Amino acid sequence: MSFFETIPPDEADGEAGQLYAADLEKKGYISNYTRLFSLRPEVLTAWRNLQGAIRRNMRLRRYELATFAAALEMNCTY
Numbered sequence: 001m002s003f004f005e006t007i008p009p010d011e012a013d014g015e016a017g018q019l020y021a022a023d024l025e026k027k028g029y030i031s032n033y034t035r036l037f038s039l040r041p042e043v044l045t046a047w048r049n050l051q052g053a054i055r056r057n058m059r060l061r062r063y064e065l066a067t068f069a070a071a072l073e074m075n076c077t078y
Contacts, residue, residue, distance in 0.1 A: 015041035
């Protein structure tokens with residue numbers, strides 16, 4: 001059970017429905033973070049823009065190492 005009430009896939013329409021459909025097409029399932037962002041799809045767009053701006057001037061390896069180091073420091077297992 002989650003801490004947030006998210007939009008169930010069978011009730012998702014508009015931007016939330018598009019997010020769910022994109023996950024299903026790309027991954028075959030709807031990821032947890034997509035379910036969370038279904039409440040505020042515009043925030044996911046902003047988040048992706050921020051990630052893109054950060055990664056734009058980094059090699060993929062450096063970005064992944066920085067992300068991994070930050071996750072370790074925060075004890076994040078996601």
